[in-house]
Amino acid sequence: MNDLELIDDYFSGRLPVEERARFETSLQTNSQLADAVAFYLLARQAAQNEARANQKARFETLRKKSASVRPMPVRSRIALAACLLLVLGLGGYWFFQQQTPSATELADQYIQQKYSRLTTTMAEKSDSLQLGVNLYNDGKLTEAGAVFSDLLHRQPNDDRALKLAGLVSLRTGRYDQAIIFFHRLGEQTDLFANPGLFLEALTRLKRGQPTDNHQAEVLLKIVIGHNLEGKAEAEELIRKL
Amino acid sequence: MRFFARQPPDSDLIAGLLAGGIQRRQCEDRLYQKYDYLIATGTRKHRLQEDDCASAYSDTILTVIEHILAGHFEGRSELATYIYQIFNNKCIDLIRKKSTQRDQVHQAVSLDDSLLQLPDSARSIVQQLIAQSDVDRLRSLIGKLGEKCRDMILAWGEGYSDEEIARQLNYNTASVAKTSRLRCLERLKELYR
Helix, strand or coil: CCHHHHHHHHHCCCCCHHHHHHHHHHHHHCHHHHHHHHHHHHHHHHHHHHHHHHHHHHHHHHHHHHHCCCCCCHHHHHHHHHHHHHHHHHHHHHHHHHHCCCHHHHHHHHHHHHHCCCCHHHCCCCHHHHHHHHHHHCCCHHHHHHHHHHHHHHCCCCHHHHHHHHHHHHHCCCHHHHHHHHHHHHCCCCCCCCCHHHHHHHHHHHHCCCCHHHHHHHHHHHHHHCCCCCHHHHHHHHHHC | CHHHCCCCCHHHHHHHHHHCHHHHHHHHHHHHHHCCHHHHHHHHHHCCCHHHHHHHHHHHHHHHHHHHHHCCCCCCCCHHHHHHHHHHHHHHHHHHHHHHCCCCCCCCCCCHHHHCCCCHHHHHHHHHHHHCCCHHHHHHHHCCCCHHHHHHHHHHHCCCCHHHHHHHCCCCCHHHHHHHHHHHHHHHHHHHC
């Protein structure tokens, strides 16, 4: 057994007790053995240092490689997930808003569908009303407006004339005038069905002045609360406001 | 995709380190990766450069691996806590080093443990001899050994047993690996003289 093997066995704990004691004794007197022990320990330290440096270099490579795909800490993942949800939520809301018409657009659609053409029964027995309705349906709104104004001049509180005059004003873009007609109609409390408040609300939505949306909302709530004509449409409109 | 990658439990990593061989190497890397967020924590908390923190973190992981292999880590605290404490101490050492210009705070390997095996009278003789030696020169000489010898000496330095070295470097038995290792040491000794 050469010196290095003996030393290796000693430091690995493989030497029997007697040989171990003999080794320790000779170490004090045998300078060659002491020198070999010093070399052995130094070589092991050098190997450890070198191995450690290699391992550190390997870790450094790992760090650089994983830097671009570093797993996120849990808190960052939660934050990112929250951001994604927010973006999806806002995106979804925006998409929903794009897909569903606004209150003004709904009002437009409603006016277009319901009042672009009037039923002749509205005119009933009055020749003047019948004439006005015919003109209205023919698209001659100015003439129809003149007929209804003349009728209102004679019968200022005629509910049918107020409604028709208001509709002519609404469709010709004279919203202020339309609001006056519908407001007067809405004030009448003795009618079986009174669309005055609902039509005023529609007109205010169309006019779009600063307080109009709020006032339209108040009117629509009254229509819903009192179960007045236009309640179903009012409920749909109020969800948009 | 590492974003969704699950980290292995500490118990599996410890078992893998103790198993040795290729499994040990894989577990070393995975242990390093599992807690590498500490580099950013150290950078932020101690206001150190990222590279310095990365170096301290590597030293931490290597120290923890040594402790696990030597049985010094007894599992009285969570491994994460253990790593954090060592890392924190290394960061503080780094700050001291920077403020006092004191070098060698990362001198992680010490001869003390080996020397303690020797009786007092013999220890002082060996210590004197070591003091006259040049460990850096010896390190550079390891690089001049052949590849197989170099790998073997480094594996020995990492604490692999002769059985593990035989498996890793394709020797028939641990005994053959040991004989080859001692021959490599002899060659290194000749180069050193």
